[in-house]
Amino acid sequence: MALHYGADAVYLAGREFGMRSTVVSFDDENLKTAVGEAHAANAKLYVTCNTLPRQEELVRLPDYLSFLQEIGVDALIIADLGVMRLAKRYAPKLGLHVSTQLGVINSETANVLYDLGADTVVLARETPLEDIRKIRANTPRDLKIEAFVHGAMCVSFSGRCLLSNYMTGRDANRGQCAQPCRWKYHLVEETRPGEYFEITEDGGTYILNSRDMCMIEHIDELIDAGISSMKIEGRMKSAYYTAVVTNAYRHAIDAALSHQQLEPVWIEETRKIRHRPYSTGFYFGMPGQSYEHTNYTSTYDVAAVVECCDADGNAILTQRNKFAPGDQLELLSRDAYPIAFTAGELFDEEGQRVPDARHPMMVLRMKLPCKAEPMAIVRKAKETDSP
Numbered sequence: 001m002a003l004h005y006g007a008d009a010v011y012l013a014g015r016e017f018g019m020r021s022t023v024v025s026f027d028d029e030n031l032k033t034a035v036g037e038a039h040a041a042n043a044k045l046y047v048t049c050n051t052l053p054r055q056e057e058l059v060r061l062p063d064y065l066s067f068l069q070e071i072g073v074d075a076l077i078i079a080d081l082g083v084m085r086l087a088k089r090y091a092p093k094l095g096l097h098v099s100t101q102l103g104v105i106n107s108e109t110a111n112v113l114y115d116l117g118a119d120t121v122v123l124a125r126e127t128p129l130e131d132i133r134k135i136r137a138n139t140p141r142d143l144k145i146e147a148f149v150h151g152a153m154c155v156s157f158s159g160r161c162l163l164s165n166y167m168t169g170r171d172a173n174r175g176q177c178a179q180p181c182r183w184k185y186h187l188v189e190e191t192r193p194g195e196y197f198e199i200t201e202d203g204g205t206y207i208l209n210s211r212d213m214c215m216i217e218h219i220d221e222l223i224d225a226g227i228s229s230m231k232i233e234g235r236m237k238s239a240y241y242t243a244v245v246t247n248a249y250r251h252a253i254d255a256a257l258s259h260q261q262l263e264p265v266w267i268e269e270t271r272k273i274r275h276r277p278y279s280t281g282f283y284f285g286m287p288g289q290s291y292e293h294t295n296y297t298s299t300y301d302v303a304a305v306v307e308c309c310d311a312d313g314n315a316i317l318t319q320r321n322k323f324a325p326g327d328q329l330e331l332l333s334r335d336a337y338p339i340a341f342t343a344g345e346l347f348d349e350e351g352q353r354v355p356d357a358r359h360p361m362m363v364l365r366m367k368l369p370c371k372a373e374p375m376a377i378v379r380k381a382k383e384t385d386s387p
Contacts, residue, residue: 001243003037004375005334006250008229009044010034011077016057016064018048019101019235028067035072044074049087050099052080065090081116088117095119100148105131107138110145120144122231125153125213129225129283136226144228149215150245150270151233153281155181155208163208181208211287214278216248216270220256222283240302241273243377247334265337272379274298299382303329304357304364306376313368323380324356331368332377341369 002010012018012034013025026034031047038045047068053061065087068076075095078084079102087096097120098104098113105124113121123132125148136145165171168178185207186196199207213233215222222230230253232245248269255262270278274296279287304317323329325346331339346354347365357364368378 001239001375002234002246003041003043005243005247007043007246009046009074010038011046011048011231013048014064014068016060017051017053017083019050031068031073032071038074039072045072046075046077046095046097047073048077048099049083050077050079050101053083058082058086061086062090065094069094075120077122084116084118097122097146100124107135110135110139110143114140114143118143120146120228122146122148126282128285129221132222132227133225145226146229146231147222147227148213148233148281149219149222149230150213150249151237152235152276153210153213153279153287155210181210182206183208209276211279212276213281213287214270214275215280215283216252216267217262218280218283219249219252219262223253223256238274238302240377240379243375244269244273244332247332269338271297272300300330300379301382302377303327303380304366304378306368306372306374306378307363308374309368309372309376311371313370313372315366315368315372317364317366317378319357319360319362319364321380322356322358323378327380330379330381331370331372332379333372334376336370339369 012031014031015025015027018025035045049061049065061083065076069091073094075097076083076087076091077097077099078087079099084096084098087094096118098118100122102113103124104110104113104121105127110121119142121143123135123145127135127147132145132147139145163180164178167180170178183206185199187199188194188196215230219230230249232249234242234245248266251266252262255266276296281287302320303323304319307316307318309315323343325343327343329341329343331341333339344367346357348354349363349365351365354364
């Protein structure tokens, strides 16, 4: 979805050394496949090696780095100077991107990393826009500066958090964060165990909860400040989230580069995914926190994904969530505005009429309002906003 909807590069993690230590991380064969798919789409693929490896893990790094170079990965995202040195030795053809985890927030740090071989620095998310302008003015022009523009933010500086490890034994710095910053807290007095005292008039509070970042209305300012590339946070997000946000920012970047006004439809798209209350991060000052709740706002469900479609809009789709004839739907395609339409008759794979689409991943035939490419999305608005 990221590649289809316009990403110039995709970043992901292997089974080790990445900040996404889950079973959904890419094994070696899937990494090879991902490289091939990215390059076929004229995009780049970056692999995160952004944990801080312990001593006993270092012995496994050389072979892994050599493997990533062998399969054609374009760059590594690194947060440790030792890993950077090993990468230069065992994967010298790969680009070296300094992770936001390292906390680059000024030009001197950026220049030191450039001298050590970095070709890109991903700035700390706490960097103000005016500081980015100064960093750009005081660093080599061939050092690329990357910054986050959308997604979840961490209450700790550059994600350097020990709270999860302390409270649950899951180390955030090794990709296992349990996100205790999202939990609801009360006060307890030590001589009154079991008595929970309210922090606010309404009870407990999500005192550590941060807002999400959304910079889609400020792309031209980021470009003017000297940003080379813009990064979307996508950790454990859905394919729908990836498609919609990538699509919206692709249009926003293209509009800014063409000196055109950003159309409101693409701003509205960022409201049609699961998100917490938005802010502009630290670009224009303190972002504030969201003390009321940690729920995501979610206004749309994916009804189906297009597998193929002819010029008249006769489509074969796979179901994702229940919908039925008469439902109000939207068609999201890569190169067009979202189109609202009413669902017509539905047919199964054999051409038999069905009353609704209720079975997960069932194959359907349905008339769309126009031709749509494979991976176009049919979505349905929820009756009410719900977390």
